[in-house]
Amino acid sequence: MTPERNQRIRAALAHRQVDLAVCLDRVHKTHNLSAIIRTAEAVGVHHVHAVWMDQQSGLRKGTSMGTHNWMQIHDHPHIEDAIDTLRAEGKQVLISHMSDKAVDFREVDYTRPTAIIMSQERLGACEEAIAAADQQIVVPMAGMVESLNVSVATAIVLYEAQRQRQLAGMYQQDNFPEQEKQRLLFLGGYP
């Protein structure tokens, strides 16, 4: 591995937000999965949780341009399992969903350990997930369209988290586990 590449990987991992997770509930279009993974990695998300549609596993099919090598993807059979796991890790569980009970996404404190659930393109969030989550969040819309594309909604919420965490100095704290860093540096040398 060149010193430049080693340096680049180290810098990326040093900025990782290990306590900020994305959880995908049956999101299944390849271009959406790819865009979500790219955005998540760009804001330093390291853990992506996913419940797949029909045994499909888009991320495993290499939709995300290799970026998943730099992140951990955790599969769950049902959304309740994912939520249990995330809550056991001490995270607040937010669900992105357009409803009267949802608060504006900018009102949430994303400097806390946080997981954000995004749901299927057509079906949206399921009742179980809405019931199990701590809080519903919504991205305000002022036009005629009924919803945003799911990768767009994910990006808007994640960049609000990025804004808050940057202000709080959280990109200056290297919380990335040393052992995982060594493993990724090793893998990064042999692409």
Add this chain to the structure above:
Amino acid sequence: MTPERNQRIRAALAHRQVDLAVCLDRVHKTHNLSAIIRTAEAVGVHHVHAVWMDQQSGLRKGTSMGTHNWMQIHDHPHIEDAIDTLRAEGKQVLISHMSDKAVDFREVDYTRPTAIIMSQERLGACEEAIAAADQQIVVPMAGMVESLNVSVATAIVLYEAQRQRQLAGMYQQDNFPEQEKQRLLFLGGYP
């Protein structure tokens, strides 16, 4: 038209940000065009300018789920023509481009009349557009990925504009031309 639908259209048009434009330079993937148009409409953009790739005209092909009926799409042969038009309208012309000369997208004042140029998926911004624009803007990234999806980058910038314009009370001012309102209300009654 039902009173509810009439009311819904009126409310959407009353929130229109007629001096906030998006300009697409050869963006050509259908799912990206569709996601960009949805997002733009949701933040109240009414004018979308576009230079097409290879005579293709994705928006004309109805990729955007009818939302373009609620917006105006302006075609241009070359990006310089688009920029000339936007500048003649008194807009600052921003170009979204990852370069050393770009400022963080959050440092810009989007309450000014503004056009935001977004460029082709693979090729990115062209030299002519970079030279002709007033300012390059970048969405910061902290990982290994080299760029964001174009619809994602558009959404992140547009929702920063939405945030600033909401704070400035600009969604409370109805600047939408009465004649165009009547035309759209008429069309909206006969979908």
